[in-house]
Amino acid sequence: MSSIVLRTEVPGPASRALVARRDAAVSGGSARLTGIAIARGKGATVTDVDGNTYIDFAGGIGTLAVGHTPLAVVEAIRAQAGDLIHMCSIVATYEPYVAVCERLNALTPGTFRKKSTLLNSGAEAVEAAVKIARAHTGRQALIVFEGAYHGRTNLTLGMTSKFTPFKHGFGPFPAEIYRLPFPNPYRRPAGLDIDAYIDHCIAQFDHALVAQVSPSAVAAVVVETVQGEGGFLPLPPRFAAHLRARCHEHGMLYVADEVQAGMARSGRLFAVEHYGLVPDLLVSGKSIAGGMPLAAVTGSADIMDAPAPGGLGGTYSGNPVACAAALATLEHIATPAFLNRARAVGDRLRDHLQQLQAAFPDTIGEVRGLGPMLAIELVQNPATRIPDAALTNALTAETLKRGVITLRAGLYGNCLRFLPPLDMSDEQIDEGMAVLAQALPAALAATREACT
Known part of the structure; x- marks a missing residue:
């Protein structure tokens, strides 16, 4: 039919x-x-x-x-709306917010102790990840990549690559954002095989740590595991491993933006699982709550605790109804x-x-x-x-x-x-x-x- x-x-x-x-x-x-x-x-x-x-x-x-x-998500929304539509997590604690964070801490890659914070959208979550990285490292600079899309706030627009239509007429954008080439094997230079091309991209990244910004100034390398708006370009595994190694070597945080690529979109709950890679901070969103507005940052507890109290949060961040939807969604999507x-x-x-x-x-x-x-x-x-x-x-x-x-x-x-x-x-x-x-x-x- x-x-x-x-x-x-x-x-x-x-x-x-x-x-x-x-x-x-x-x-x-x-x-x-x-x-x-x-x-x-x-x-x-x-x-x-x-x-x-x-x-x-x-x-x-x-x-x-x-x-x-989906029936389970609809029922969870209805039930929660009958009990508590909103409170604001800044004012008081409610169980759905805590439960979502506990669930994400358990599901995200890594065996260390983790914490999470909840936001309304992917852009807010990326921006929160930047705040956390800067607070933890005491550094300001960010490394991002050509083809990236990280959101529509001023900071995340500065991090986003495509100018038209996203950035046209909206500048100026923040400083201390360094944009480097993202490997696109389909559009590699003529005469290079894929391995040689990945070697070239790795060399470009390392050169930028000398020619553009010192790694000692970099708070985070923020990268989509699979570029979304950029055309569904997966990170080549060897390039991803190199980024992770350089971050570890220089104390830069590896921030995986999985707003679009996460939540089973790649066939794993998180796309980094395909790489055996554990980021310092993982940003999730979009499908996390079955269509309700919710996003999150999850990472090592000591990193997540770096911002001073009050440095993170918002009026609607982690709304009870959105959290109830997320719990029902995660119950299904992680099976x-x-x-x-x-x-x-x-x-x-x-x-x-x-x-x-x-x-x-x-x-x-x-x-x-x-x-x-x-x-x-x-x-x-x-x-x-x-x-x-x-x-x-x-x-x-x-x-x-x-x-x-x-x-x-x-x-x-x-x-x-x-x-x-x-x-x-x-x-x-x-x-x-x-x-x-x-x-x-x-x-x-x-x-x-x-x-x-």
């Missing part, structure tokens, strides 16, 4: 009317990627206000690893059955995408990712590897018309990324991928027509 049900054109009249109200009432700076208006969701599907049902490969940009409205299904989803998706690449070798330059965190990179020519952002935009439009929600990504806006619920059925994967296979030639035709 098909999951996709299309009753009107897309977007339909009710969606167009609600989106028109949004455009009239909401700041134009608030991004809107599609013209549909959603009324409800269940599992891997959402239904719009016109009654059209879509397979959702966007997943709230990675916040819905357990799917839309072997869920993680096994996440890996199976990744295997099936990758197989479909590789088949599509074989059918369109001049268009799909690379299929990449870690586990089910997958993307395809679209190019104008496989030899020159010129990014094709226009095709990517046309492709997201074509899949939407056919009932599948997809998202672009990448420094050049030419990647299609997949962030579906991780327990979606094989039938839904196959149906969604069949739509993608229909949409790609239509998008190619549309972009060719636009160029003539």
Whole structure:
């Protein structure tokens, strides 16, 4: 039975009317990627206000690893809202906040004693990690990487790499942020094999510790285990091991930003588990609370205790309802059955995408990712590897018309990324991928027509 049900054109009249109200009432700076208006969701599907049902490969940009409205999370939210909607953890202690921190301390890699702090969003959590690192080390400088996305606050925008649209018109940004190349094997210089290229990237990192900033001034190296907005680029294992070793050698903290890559998105609960790597601080968010606003920083207790009392926190940080949702989510997402299904989803998706690449070798330059965190990179020519952002935009439009929600990504806006619920059925994967296979030639035709 098909999951996709299309009753009107897309977007339909009710969606167009609600989106028109949004455009009239909401700041134009608030991004809107599609013209549909959603009324409800269940599992891997959402239904719009016109009654059209879509397979959702966007997943709230990675916040819905357990799917839309999972029963246990919904029940936990309802129960908690009946007891205590808000208190503020600064004013008083409540059990859900403590329980989430205890659970994260137990689940994150490392056998040492850990502590956590809770925030509202990934950006807040990254910023809190920076505060903790600076307080612990007494240093100010940060090392970040090209292609990184760390959030939209002023500090995290300074750490974020892509200028347009994220940073355009919003400067000045903070000082003491040093941006270094992130290994992208697909775009390595001609003539270098992958091992030689990784050697080159390692040498660039070490050179920067002399030419750009002394390691004695660096509080933290902040790196996404898999770059999200950057195009789903996993850290090459040898490069990751080198970063960890240099951090240990020089007293720089290794901060793993797993806001998008964590919570089973890579097929492990945390992506660093693929590397056997234990960061000093691990930042989690997005899918941690089943769609409710929550994020966290977890690390060694002595590091986490470095800020003075009152140095961390916020009015809504660790809201009781969000914490109740997180406890129900973690109860499900950390099980072997869920993680096994996440890996199976990744295997099936990758197989479909590789088949599509074989059918369109001049268009799909690379299929990449870690586990089910997958993307395809679209190019104008496989030899020159010129990014094709226009095709990517046309492709997201074509899949939407056919009932599948997809998202672009990448420094050049030419990647299609997949962030579906991780327990979606094989039938839904196959149906969604069949739509993608229909949409790609239509998008190619549309972009060719636009160029003539």
